[in-house]
Amino acid sequence: xxxxxxxxxxxxxxxxxxxxxxxxxxxxxxxxxxxxxxxxxxxxxxxxxxxxxxxxxxxxxxxxxxxxxxxxxxxxxxxxxxxxxxxxxxxxxxxxxxxxxxxxxxxxxxxxxxxxxxxxxxxxxxxxxxxxxxxxxxxxxxxxxxxxxxxxxxxxxxxxxxxxxxxxxxxxxxxxxxxxxxxxxxxxxxxxxxxxxxxxxxxxxxxxxxxxxxxxxxxxxxxxxxxxxxxxxxxxxxxxxxxxxxxxxxxxxxxxxxxxxxxxxxxxxxxxxxxxxxxxxxxxxxxxxxxxxxxxxxxxxxxxxxxxxxxxxxxxxxxxxxxxxxxxxxxxxxxxxxxxxxxxxxxxxxxxxxxxxxx
Amino acid sequence: xxxxxxxxxxxxxxxxxxxxxxxxxxxxxxxxxxxxxxxxxxxxxxxxxxxxxxxxxxxxxxxxxxxxxxxxxxxxxxxxxxxxxxxxxxxxxxxxxxxxxxxxxxxxxxxxxxxxxxxxxxxxxxxxxxxxxxxxxxxxxxxxxxxxxxxxxxxxxxxxxxxxxxxxxxxxxxxxxxxxxxxxxxxxxxxxxxxxxxxxxxxxxxxxxxxxxxxxxxxxxxxxxxxxxxxxxxxxxxxxxxxxxxxxxxxxxxxxxxxxxxxxxxxxxxxxxxxxxxxxxxxxxxxxxxxxxxxxxxxxxxxxxxxxxxxxxxxxxxxxxxxxxxxxxxxxxxxxxxxxxxxxxxxxxxxxxxxxxxxxxxxxxxxxxxxxxxxxxxxxxxxxxxxxxxxxxxxxxxxxxxxxxxxxxxxxxxxxxxxxxxx
Numbered sequence: 004x005x006x007x008x009x010x011x012x013x014x015x016x017x018x019x020x021x022x023x024x025x026x027x028x029x030x031x032x033x034x035x036x037x038x039x040x041x042x043x044x045x046x047x048x049x050x051x052x053x054x055x056x057x058x059x060x061x062x063x064x065x066x067x068x069x070x071x072x073x074x075x076x077x078x079x080x081x082x083x084x085x086x087x088x089x090x091x092x093x094x095x096x097x098x099x100x101x102x103x104x105x106x107x108x109x110x111x112x113x114x115x116x117x118x119x120x121x122x123x124x125x126x127x128x129x130x131x132x133x134x135x136x137x138x139x140x141x142x143x144x145x146x147x148x149x150x151x152x153x154x155x156x157x158x159x160x161x162x163x164x165x166x167x168x169x170x171x172x173x174x175x176x177x178x179x180x181x182x183x184x185x186x187x188x189x190x191x192x193x194x195x196x197x198x199x200x201x202x203x204x205x206x207x208x209x210x211x212x213x214x215x216x217x218x219x220x221x222x223x224x225x226x227x228x229x230x231x232x233x234x235x236x237x238x239x240x241x242x243x244x245x246x247x248x249x250x251x252x253x254x255x256x257x258x259x260x261x262x263x264x265x266x267x268x269x270x271x272x273x274x275x276x277x278x279x280x281x282x283x284x285x286x287x288x289x290x291x292x293x294x295x296x297x298x299x300x301x302x303x304x305x306x307x308x309x310x311x312x313x314x315x316x317x318x319x320x321x322x323x324x325x326x327x328x329x330x331x332x333x334x335x336x337x338x339x340x341x342x343x344x345x346x347x348x349x350x351x352x353x354x355x356x357x358x359x360x361x362x
Numbered sequence: 363x364x365x366x367x368x369x370x371x372x373x374x375x376x377x378x379x380x381x382x383x384x385x386x387x388x389x390x391x392x393x394x395x396x397x398x399x400x401x402x403x404x405x406x407x408x409x410x411x412x413x414x415x416x417x418x419x420x421x422x423x424x425x426x427x428x429x430x431x432x433x434x435x436x437x438x439x440x441x442x443x444x445x446x447x448x449x450x451x452x453x454x455x456x457x458x459x460x461x462x463x464x465x466x467x468x469x470x471x472x473x474x475x476x477x478x479x480x481x482x483x484x485x486x487x488x489x490x491x492x493x494x495x496x497x498x499x500x501x502x503x504x505x506x507x508x509x510x511x512x513x514x515x516x517x518x519x520x521x522x523x524x525x526x527x528x529x530x531x532x533x534x535x536x537x538x539x540x541x542x543x544x545x546x547x548x549x550x551x552x553x554x555x556x557x558x559x560x561x562x563x564x565x566x567x568x569x570x571x572x573x574x575x576x577x578x579x580x581x582x583x584x585x586x587x588x589x590x591x592x593x594x595x596x597x598x599x600x601x602x603x604x605x606x607x608x609x610x611x612x613x614x615x616x617x618x619x620x621x622x623x624x625x626x627x628x629x630x631x632x633x634x635x636x637x638x639x640x641x642x643x644x645x646x647x648x649x650x651x652x653x654x655x656x657x658x659x660x661x662x663x664x665x666x667x668x669x670x671x672x673x674x675x676x677x678x679x680x681x682x683x684x685x686x687x688x689x690x691x692x693x694x695x696x697x698x699x700x701x702x703x704x705x706x707x708x709x710x711x712x713x714x715x716x717x718x719x720x721x722x723x724x725x726x727x728x729x730x731x732x733x734x735x736x737x738x739x740x741x742x743x744x745x746x747x748x749x750x751x752x753x754x755x756x757x758x759x760x761x762x763x764x765x766x767x768x769x770x771x772x773x774x775x776x777x778x779x780x781x782x783x784x785x
Contacts, residue, residue, distance in 0.1 A: 048568070074568040080598055085557050085591030092498075092561025092575075095546065098568075100561075112587065119551045120558070126760045128539035128547035129529045133763075165761050188763045233766065279766035 022226030028215045030200045032174035032223045033063045033139070036181035037101065039227050041071050044099060047185060049076045051086060051103030051139075060105060061141055061200060083113035087138065091121050094134045101185060107142035107194060108154045121190040122165030137184040137191045142170075143251050143300050144337055145198035145208065145346060153337040155250075155301035160192045161277045161310065167191045168277040169232060172199065172253035173220035176275060179230030187232060196250035204251055205258035206348040235281035237288075241270040244294040244359050247285060247311050249274040252298045252347065259349045259356075267360050269296075277307055285311075286318050293324040294359050298347055303331040325362045328355045380619030384691035392699050400427035400646075401434020408659040412638040412666075419629035419639040422673060425648035430709035436652040438490075442716035448489055448509075448647050449711065450725055452481040452704045455505045457729040458514060461737055462521055466535075466682045470745040471521050473535045477502045479645070479677030479695065480610050482703035483578075485509050486650035487606065491576060491658060496566075498546045498559035498577035501536055502608065510543045514733065518740035523751060526743035530752045532760070552583035556592035556605065563603035563661075564595070574661040576604040576654075581628050581671075582613025582621045589631075593669070597635040600666030604657045605637070607669065608644065610676035615689035632669035644674030645700040647707045673700065754780075 027035060040047045049064055049071075055078035058065030068076040079086050083104055090100035104110045110117075121134035144153030160168045169184055169191055171177035177195065184191040198204045202213040203220075215221035238253055239260065244267050248256050253273045260266045270288050274280065289295045295315050297308040308329045315327055330347045338345050384390045403421040406414065425432050432439075459476040466474040477484065484505030491497075497506050507517060516528065520538055523531035529539060539547035546562075549555060559577030566573050579589065584607055596603055607628045611618050621628070632639030638660060642653045650672060657668035675698040679686040686692075711717035744750020758765060758773040765773075 048565075080591075080594045082587075082591040082594060084587050085560075085595050088554060088557025088588060088591060089561030089564060089595050092558035092563070093565040094561075095558065096496075096562045096565035096569075098565050115551060116554060116557070116588075120549060120554050124547060125763070127529070127533045127537070127549075128541075129532060130760055131528075131539045131541040132547050167762070279762075279768065282767060 022224045024222050024224050026216055026221050027174045027178075027223040028201050028221070029171070029174045029177045029195070030061055030063055032178040033181055033195065034065060034067075035223065035225065036178040036185075037064060037067060038070070040182055040185045041067065041075060043227065045075075046097060046099040047075070048093060048098045048100045049103070050079050050090065050100060052079055052081055052105045054078060054103050059103065061197065063139070063195075064103070083109055083111075084116055087113040087116035087121065087136070090136050091116060091124065091134050094136055095132050099135050099185060101137045101139060104138060104140040106152050107140045107156055108151045110140055110156060114159070117160070117166065117190070117192070118163045122163050125189065126165060133188055134190045135188045137181070137187070137193050139181070139193045139195060141197035141200070142194040143196045143198055144342060145204060145251060147339065147342060148337075149339040150336045153342070155299065155332065157192070157194055157277060158301055158306045161307050165190070166278065167232060168194070169275065170194045170196065170250045170277065171275065172196065172238070172250055172273050174215055174223050175220050176230050176236065178223055179228050180232065180275060182227065183229040183232050186229070191232075194250065198251045199254055203254040203258075206255040208343050230275070232276045233279040233281055234275065235284040236273040236275055237270065237284070238273040239269065239271040241268040241292070243267040243292055244269045244296060244356065245285070245288040245292045246271045246296045246298060247274060248272070248298040249277065250300070252300055255348060256298055256352060259352045262349065263353060263356070267356055269356070280314075282314065282318070285315065289315050289319040290322045293322050295319070295323070296328045296330065296355055296359050298330045298352060300332050300347060302334045303329060304334050306331055325359050328359045330355045380617070380624055382617035382619065382690065384694065386687055386689065386691060388691050390691040390693035390697040392697055395699055397699050398422045398424065400424035401436075403434070403436065405435035405656070408656050409663060409665055412636050415638060416633050419633055419641055420627055422641050422643055423649045423653055424643040424646055425652060426646045426706050426710055430706055430713055432648055432710060436649060438648055438652040438655060440648070440651065442711065442714060444489065445707065445711055446717065448485055448651070449704065449707050450729065451485045451505065451509045452647070452707065453725055454729040454732065455481045455485065455508045456704065457726075457733045458504070458508065458517075461733045462518070463682065465521070465737065465745075470741070471523070471535050472746055473682055474521065475501055475536055475681045476678040477504060479698075479702060480608060480672070480674040481505050482647040482650050482707070483606070483608050483644050483672045483674060486647040487576065487654045490651045490654035492573070494544060494573050495658070496544045496546065496559070496562050496573060496575045498555040498562070498575060499548055500552075500555065500578045500580060500608070501548055501550060502580070503578050504536065504538075507538060507540060507543060507545055510545070512540055512543050512545075514736035515739045518736055519743055522740060522743070522745045524740070524744035524746070525750045525752060526740070527752070530756050530760070553579045553586040553588040553592070555579070556588050557595060559605075560592045560595045560601045560603050560667075563601040564599050567599070567602055572662070574602040574604070574658060576606065578606040578608055580613055581607055581609035581611075581618050581623060582616060584628055584631060585621050593632065593635040593637060596667035597637050600664065602661035602664070603667045604654065604661060605632075605667055605669040607631075607671045608674060609671050610674045612676045612680070612690065614680040614684055617690075627671060629669060629671035637667050637669045638665075639669040639671070641671045641673060643700055644672030645703040645706060647703055648710070675700070
């Protein structure tokens with residue numbers, strides 16, 4: 004075991020970004036991350052509903068069972084509690100499980116196993132046992148998925164001590180962050196913004212979907228590389244206002260700015276990891292711009308935006324020139340026909356920019 | 363708004379809310395419990411298919427008869443030396459419980475849970491398993507650690523959350539974690555360890571290992587979803603795991619009827635999953651040993667999981683936090699038809715001529731002294747609330763492998779505030 008760990012640690016320092024680069028969708032990038040890690044570490048085990056022979060309802064695990072066998076990639080019964088509980092036991096054995104919860108909306112039956120077990124195992128056993136899980140789950144709306152295929156429950160997990168929460172917004176980051184998450188020795192909730200699996204959403208549901216093809220952030224190395232957890236990305240540099248966002252909303256904010264008449268010179272920060280948060284990047288940006296806007300799709304009250312707002316207020320109070328604005332999903336269940344009124348799209352983002360820039 | 367009830371000739375519906383056979387002040391009765399004659403229940407070949415042994419979920423594997431003679435096909439025919447070791451481990455567990463319960467009453471710790479009356483469930487199982495097999499216990503299997511010869515002082519340090527507590531005072535007393543004894547960290551949430559044990563066993567099988575897993579929960583917590591998730595996974599992948607339900611009749615103040623015990627046995631839960639299921643006299647150390655050995659043989663032979671209901675009686679309160687006199691008849695423990703596990707194994711050894719009253723009395727004195735000496739040693743490291751705990755900043759350690767900035771900041775703030783307050 005110690006030998007395996009040494010190999011692991013040594014290898015993680017090798018930057019293999021010199022491997023050929025291919026244009027990938029986010030789904031292909033996730034699949035490539037799983038493939039890369041399964042090839043590197045025989046303890047990596049993929050499990051979940053429909054992930055085996057079929058390759059997952061979104062195709063994230065396509066081809067893995069044929070390549071690595073049913074002992075390492077297998078379908079599970081429909082019990083999220085069981086999937087996470089079993090993954091914790093496998094982790095205690097020494098495997099490195101990557102369970103999939105088919106939709107984040109289905110993760111609630113697993114909450115006790117995640118919040119009371121995986122999150123606290125290291126702490127309660129003083130490090131005797133750990134839960135090196137990476138729980139992958141598609142989240143967020145914008146696909147007419149109604150109440151049960153659209154939710155953004157990240158705030159439940161960021162509120163809980165002992166869990167890391169990671170959300171990519173590009174294919175490049177999806178692969179690098181997923182690899183870093185799998186290598187992490189703590190449990191990671193890895194939420195995948197399914198609206199941008201196949202293209203960077205601009206926020207217009209009634210216009211042709213964009214594609215990742217040709218997008219610079221979709222140029223993904225075929226081999227191993229890491230995007231470190233806890234480091235935000237400046238998706239767009241600017242001096243007027245700081246926008247804090249993650250997942251799909253990064254792409255929608257960027258598209259809004261590109262399409263806006265008299266757009267402010269906004270600095271868009273893609274948080275990438277909510278816990279641990281890259282507070283330095285946030286502070287530096289807000290201290291520079293003096294204005295801050297937070298955009299997420301999850302419901303507002305007690306959402307992660309509330310934490311961001313509190314942190315910015317505590318740390319950047321004297322730099323702030325305007326109230327912090329939150330653009331979020333409303334505190335209602337995710338509606339079906341009214342999805343595009345609920346979704347924090349371009350109209351609401353534009354209005355929030357105006358309010359933030361007013362004073 | 364309730365609607366006007368429709369007129370009909372149908373009788374009104376009745377809601378059944380279970381009531382235990384006896385409440386405080388009432389005479390205890392266990393007339394409803396059918397106790398088969400020892401030796402009567404058949405013992406199938408351990409390679410047999412679960413479908414061919416469903417009757418066992420409704421029987422009761424018993425080896426020791428009313429005269430404490432070992433009888434029938436489940437008799438494990440253990441050498442007297444093993445019997446004496448099991449007897450001593452049970453006595454040691456009881457002495458440990460007694461002492462730690464009193465330590466809690468003396469204010470030396472916050473919480474304790476005894477296993478009085480059900481010591482055989484853990485002790486005999488530990489003796490039947492290999493030390494390399496992985497245990498996923500609930501909170502009343504302290505006997506597993508004792509049978510695996512774990513240091514009593516170490517256990518007490520955990521109970522006192524003192525400076526020598528390996529768990530650094532982070533976990534509630536008795537929620538041990540002993541990786542070196544292949545004893546998984548106890549949660550305190552109910553039955554969460556079941557799917558974890560199944561996962562560990564699946565991993566062991568997937569890796570071509572030879573070690574198996576065993577887990578325990580109470581009859582009350584078979585109602586948890588985790589129980590059913592675990593049974594489904596165990597059945598689907600034929601996991602090499604032993605799933606133990608300790609039916610000690612009571613879940614705090616709720617009798618087994620609130621987990622469905624009025625309607626069927628808990629062993630019968632396994633039938634629906636196609637899992638080999640046994641119901642065992644949990645106060646009969648030989649029956650528990652034999653059932654565990656049989657289940658382990660199945661698991662090691664890739665015949666999959668076994669579910670065992672240990673039929674026993676919780677002779678004490680649930681924990682130091684409840685008073686059983688407030689919810690059940692005080693006469694129950696003495697009326698329990700399956701007797702006391704220590705007395706029954708003692709009588710068996712006496713009958714074999716392998717034990718005598720003097721040796722038993724000497725053993726009781728020895729285990730009491732052993733526990734007393736351990737307590738003295740543990741208390742040198744402190745008891746709860748007397749300052750000899752881990753330094754306060756250790757609270758922030760071990761949340762993650764590496765401490766992120768926000769925890770570092772909270773730690774710094776806490777220490778600064780205490781310093782500013784002159785503490």
